[in-house]
Amino acid sequence: MTADIAALRPELEAGLAQLAQEPALAGPLLDYLALLARWNATYNLTAIRDPREMLAKHLLDSLAMQPFVRGLAALADLGSGPGLPGIPLAIVTPGLQVTLVESNGKKARFLREAVRQLKLGNVQVAESRIEAFRPAAPFAAITARALATLPLILELGGHLLAPAGRLLAMKGVVPADEIAALPPGWQVAAIHPLQVPGLVAERHLLEIARRQA
Template identity: 70%
Template sequence: MNDVPDPVLRAELERGLAALGLAGALADPLLAYLALLHRWNRTYNLTAIRDPRAMVSLHLLDSLAVHPFVRELGNLADLGSGAGLPGIPLAIAVPALQVTLVESNGKKARFLREAARTLGLGNLRVAESRAEALDAPGAFDAITARAMATLADLLAAGAHLLRPGGRLLAMKGARPEAEIAALPAGWQVVASHPIAVPGLDAERHLVIVGRAPG
């Protein structure tokens, strides 16, 4: 992949965006992000997925499939953001959403800052920190992560970041019944949604966790 988007890549992305109810105009900034990721990945090993066509479905569309659940939020922290997933695609698709990418690895954090600068994303900031060490108590409407850890581990790392009434939006494959059963006291599943990702024939679920009443 060079800096000129492959027409096949663009067509696949535009079909996926249409299937998700998103504007085709998002293809340009998303492909710019993909080109940057592909270029940096040669040196920084940001993702094990090397094929740009696979990145469209497994990275871009997989991240964007949860966009309906973040549109009403003011802000969101993406824990263990890595290459910026799902945070960067969501920041592109929902410009009113303030997204903080939480990433402790210095090389990955450098890439994330470069992506925010290159893409001109004023609603994106990078916190080079472990989630549990981030000093922002009660600062976020929601925290999210893509297959980073168990639900209990995500809460252990990031629950302090949630405002009262804030939610964990956990992106999972199959519905994680064992993880749900192991939620710590005081937390409950508020909702669990099967997610259809265009071009991906695999189970995906968004599990929404909140504080239990009382």
């Protein structure tokens, strides 16, 4: 870990405290951030280059949704990119089995290396297009952080959900037009405003579920 990234520990610990997470989690989260910053210099995994900016916009933003995955058995992170929000969620929720679905080869290589180096026994990588992915068992939840509109996420990945499963979609402002365009059979079950330490922008978590007959 570089000195620059190690110096972010107090800021990360403060953010974790605001999110009711243990400060000890700062260590593995910074290890992930250091690995991401190192690979990003060569492979362009994320447009954000500054580690301090990554801290708020990637790590803490991902962790703001953690209360809504507690108690779930399995989560699929669709279009995971460099592992967001899946890897931070897996680090702070060891009982959660996380599958990172990513079709881009270089991003999938990074994900496998991150899982290996961080010793994340609760994470697996599926190098696959979302619509072609056929897991052995359906998921309690799927998530997508910066992938597509709600209708498109459901079109690509709705088949991955168990009957009572939910899409947990990270959005900025509440996307009324996307909600209005939800496919038949799906509805908004809940909308949760999120407070992300270090971010002033609006953030919401939308829970989308199948309509009950």
